[in-house]
Amino acid sequence: xxxxxxxxxxxxxxxxxxxxxxxxxxxxxxxxxxxxxxxxxxxxxxxxxxxxxxxxxxxxxxxxxxxxxxxxxxxxxxxxxxxxxxxxxxxxxxxxxxxxxxxxxxxxxxxxxxxxxxxxxxxxxxxxxxxxxxxxxxxxxxxxxxxxxxxxxxxxxxxxxxxxxxxxxxxxxxxxxxxxxxxxxxxxxxxxxxxxxxxxxxxxxxxxxxxxxxxxxxxxxxxxxxxxxxxxxxxxxxxxxxxxxxxxxxxxxxxxxxxxxxxxxxxxxxxxxxxxxxxxxxxxxxxxxxxxxxxxxxxxxxxxxxxxxxxxxxxxxxxxxxxxxxxxxxxxxxxxxxxxxxxxxxxxxxxxxxxxxxxxxxxxxxxxxxxxxxxxxxxxxxxxxxxxxxxxxxxxxxxxxxxxxxxxxxxxxxxxxxxxxxxxxxxxxxxxxxxxxxxxxxxxxxxxxxxxxxxxxxxxxxxxxxxxxxxxxxxxxxxxxxxxxxxxxxxxxxxxxxxxxxxxxxxxxxx
Ligand SMILES: Cc1cc2nc3c(=O)[nH]c(=O)nc-3n(C[C@H](O)[C@H](O)[C@H](O)COP(=O)(O)OP(=O)(O)OC[C@H]3O[C@@H](n4cnc5c(N)ncnc54)[C@H](O)[C@@H]3O)c2cc1C
Numbered sequence: 001x002x003x004x005x006x007x008x009x010x011x012x013x014x015x016x017x018x019x020x021x022x023x024x025x026x027x028x029x030x031x032x033x034x035x036x037x038x039x040x041x042x043x044x045x046x047x048x049x050x051x052x053x054x055x056x057x058x059x060x061x062x063x064x065x066x067x068x069x070x071x072x073x074x075x076x077x078x079x080x081x082x083x084x085x086x087x088x089x090x091x092x093x094x095x096x097x098x099x100x101x102x103x104x105x106x107x108x109x110x111x112x113x114x115x116x117x118x119x120x121x122x123x124x125x126x127x128x129x130x131x132x133x134x135x136x137x138x139x140x141x142x143x144x145x146x147x148x149x150x151x152x153x154x155x156x157x158x159x160x161x162x163x164x165x166x167x168x169x170x171x172x173x174x175x176x177x178x179x180x181x182x183x184x185x186x187x188x189x190x191x192x193x194x195x196x197x198x199x200x201x202x203x204x205x206x207x208x209x210x211x212x213x214x215x216x217x218x219x220x221x222x223x224x225x226x227x228x229x230x231x232x233x234x235x236x237x238x239x240x241x242x243x244x245x246x247x248x249x250x251x252x253x254x255x256x257x258x259x260x261x262x263x264x265x266x267x268x269x270x271x272x273x274x275x276x277x278x279x280x281x282x283x284x285x286x287x288x289x290x291x292x293x294x295x296x297x298x299x300x301x302x303x304x305x306x307x308x309x310x311x312x313x314x315x316x317x318x319x320x321x322x323x324x325x326x327x328x329x330x331x332x333x334x335x336x337x338x339x340x341x342x343x344x345x346x347x348x349x350x351x352x353x354x355x356x357x358x359x360x361x362x363x364x365x366x367x368x369x370x371x372x373x374x375x376x377x378x379x380x381x382x383x384x385x386x387x388x389x390x391x392x393x394x395x396x397x398x399x400x401x402x403x404x405x406x407x408x409x410x411x412x413x414x415x416x417x418x419x420x421x422x423x424x425x426x427x428x429x430x431x432x433x434x435x436x437x438x439x440x441x442x443x444x445x446x447x448x449x450x451x452x453x454x455x456x457x458x459x460x461x462x463x464x465x466x467x468x469x470x471x472x473x474x475x476x477x478x479x480x481x482x483x484x485x486x487x488x489x490x491x492x493x494x495x496x497x498x499x500x501x502x503x504x505x506x507x508x509x510x511x
Contacts, residue, residue, distance in 0.1 A: 081150020164395030
């Protein structure tokens with residue numbers, strides 16, 4: 001054994017790195033792939049952090065070495081997938097672990113259409129692997145840039161009442177705990193850990209493997225239609241959300257209109273998407289520039305939004321484009337510019353009330369008919385506000401921290417605010433406070449990954465009957481507090497720092 005192995009990292013790990021990295025089976029030192037100058041930021045560049053070490057392990061042994069060292073040195077670990085969570089869930093000044101280099105196929109079960117994958121695999125890589133086998137993901141959100149572990153960690157969803165969230169396809173997973181032990185879990189094995197880890201917020205350990213349940217590949221015939229928003233609300237309770245397998249609505253509050261996008265499986269030949277005005281550089285640049293000017297002259301926003309709506313779709317009601325595409329191409333979309341997003345899950349039947357009250361508020365709210373106790377004066381918002389659905393009551397195995405409704409279908413309302421050239425629009429916090437007040441009034445719960453600003457720890461505990469179980473299990477599997485990061489402490493765990501990790505830190509401080 002070379003006692004000087006990994007000398008460059010001793011400043012961070014002490015001598016432990018030489019002994020712990022020694023692999024007697026191979027007679028070599030396990031690689032410790034660390035960078036000391038990594039600058040982390042979220043996709044929308046809303047949050048930044050400088051981790052002490054940025055670690056990109058490529059094998060399970062390398063992951064275990066990191067965990068064992070972190071425990072010995074009293075370090076916290078935050079795992080980051082693709083960094084697409086809009087809030088600061090992934091920020092840390094301690095050790096940041098990324099599994100981009102741990103993303104291969106571990107096992108294939110062709111009979112059951114299941115793939116066991118290393119958890120750093122991105123959704124687009126997984127979709128490609130599935131496609132090679134004639135399989136597909138049953139459901140998807142708007143993009144495929146996320147890692148599979150990151151996507152399920154915050155309960156990423158798509159838009160379909162015939163599906164739950166993406167975690168529905170995760171039939172098993174392996175998690176490495178702060179002890180260095182790896183536990184496999186599923187509905188049959190370590191069930192509690194499985195249900196807690198389906199939405200783990202990175203707080204239980206490092207998910208290293210996921211068993212993914214695929215479906216036979218399918219194509220989707222989709223169409224989008226311009227419909228006046230009040231007409232959609234009138235049809236809410238008929239077949240609006242059930243007439244297609246996948247359906248979503250983009251609500252444009254300054255246009256009086258929405259787009260209803262719907263898709264069903266088909267055997268028709270593939271047909272390209274229609275031209276997208278803001279898919280071209282000129283449309284995209286002029287839209288972003290107009291939004292940028294609107295940050296100084298916010299009253300321009302409705303004019304910009306109406307213009308963009310008519311360029312991208314059409315002003316008259318009726319069909320506004322269709323295509324036939326592979327499922328992963330059809331379900332994903334262009335999310336345009338860096339953005340703030342605040343998405344809440346409310347009961348589906350509350351949708352019309354939510355949209356009407358928010359529209360009233362955005363229209364000036366004379367006489368405070370919306371009931372929202374914040375002034376709408378000077379507030380101008382971006383479009384669309386995304387309106388999507390899921391039904392996790394169809395999901396056999398429910399994550400304990402599933403934010404969707406437990407007794408019926410869920411509506412997700414996503415208040416997007418673009419950050420043109422990375423500039424926040426004015427008064428965004430008042431808008432989000434008002435929006436969140438309304439969502440809470442309607443029994444809502446925020447999407448874990450997004451930019452909610454007014455929800456306290458006490459409120460989260462009140463929102464989740466399983467929160468106590470989740471926190472107790474978390475403390476039991478991570479007595480070292482290695483995965484109790486700042487975000488979790490602020491939002492769920494509290495600031496009490498009585499974990500074993502603190503004691504280790506204190507001991508290190510004394511030596
Ligand atoms: C443009 C855009 C579009 C989006 N569209 C949708 C959408 O349609 N529907 C939706 O619901 N959400 C959507 N999101 C949110 C996104 O799906 C989630 O934030 C998702 O968690 C991001 O995955 P990630 O790989 O980037 O994970 P990160 O953001 O990097 O991490 C998220 C969480 O996962 C944890 N984590 C990551 N890897 C592991 C691991 N191996 N083990 C344990 N914990 C881990 C992290 O610690 C963190 O807590 C979108 C976000 C953006 C920016």
